[in-house]
Amino acid sequence: MTDDAEKLYGLGDELNREARLLADASRGVGPQTAEDPSGTIRVTRGEDGTPSFAINEGWRSSYRPSELAAAVIQTLARLADVETEVWSERLEEGLGENRGSIPTPPVSGSAAARLQAALEAEPDRGAALTRTLENVLSMLDDMTANIDETFKVAVQRGNTTYSSASLARNVVVEVTVGGDLIDVSFSESWLSRSSGAQITRELNEAIADARGSAAAVLGQKPFEGTPLAKYQRFLDDPDSFIDEIRGRG
Structure with a gap:
């Protein structure tokens, strides 16, 4: 194999390792849950990425009808913050792991x-x-x-x-x-x-x-x-x- 081909496959191998690292960190996030400050709204994201909300029966004590929609979106944003924090932790853990190279495919x-x-x-x-x-x-x-x-x-x-x-x-x-x-x-x-x-x-x-x-x-x-x-x-x-x-x- 030529030196250029070796360099190309080496670059591809490095990119592949980084892609696997990011993918593994994403899979490690798992289902996370977030709530609004009052505990009235809870949201969990499923494995397929679908957010599932739960509104408790006492919601009127925390929100007027005109405020509930915005509170739902804000709670989803809180979930995104939780997920980002967990993802960052998993990514940092993954950086310390030894990830083997993928065998170079035959030309x-x-x-x-x-x-x-x-x-x-x-x-x-x-x-x-x-x-x-x-x-x-x-x-x-x-x-x-x-x-x-x-x-x-x-x-x-x-x-x-x-x-x-x-x-x-x-x-x-x-x-x-x-x-x-x-x-x-x-x-x-x-x-x-x-x-x-x-x-x-x-x-x-x-x-x-x-x-x-x-x-x-x-x-x-x-x-x-x-x-x-x-x-x-x-x-x-x-x-x-x-x-x-x-x-x-």
Whole structure:
């Protein structure tokens, strides 16, 4: 293996170790719980990231109906602070652990090696190489011409928020495309006659529904719905990229 390849894989190995460290720290956070200062509102984040709230029956002694929504969001922010503190502790612990390297993959198994082997098997290598280079340049030109529009679509998708209401429409929540809760509103007339259990049930119901809508979009493939959607298959199947640039796609 060349020195450049060794350096490349060494860099990749270091990045992989850091990625594993961050991932392990995140998994180590586990379900955490936070409360508002009065103990009226409690929130716990599940393993899938969904916040689950519990409003106690004496909530009116701490909040007016017009104040409850803001208190819910503030309590969620307290949970985020708790999670960040735990994550930092786990990360610091992980820094002291010995994390082994991942074995360097053989160059023969790379897409570049497979392409080289395919070109060498061509009866007219020169013509095959010229055709491949022309196809690569054509593809790069197409990507360059469409990258701005693709980026625009991606930004718009990332900025999209999703709203959902409980079945009785007494609670409306808004989440980001990543499922993070950013806003809550209640029907104040409904709050004035509702128990903590009722509020808890409808709030959690609305959050779960909104996160489901966001997850459907987040699950889309990166280029889906963009001018570069046709290149998505290359991410899913690298061999199809080799066939494409060889003119066999």
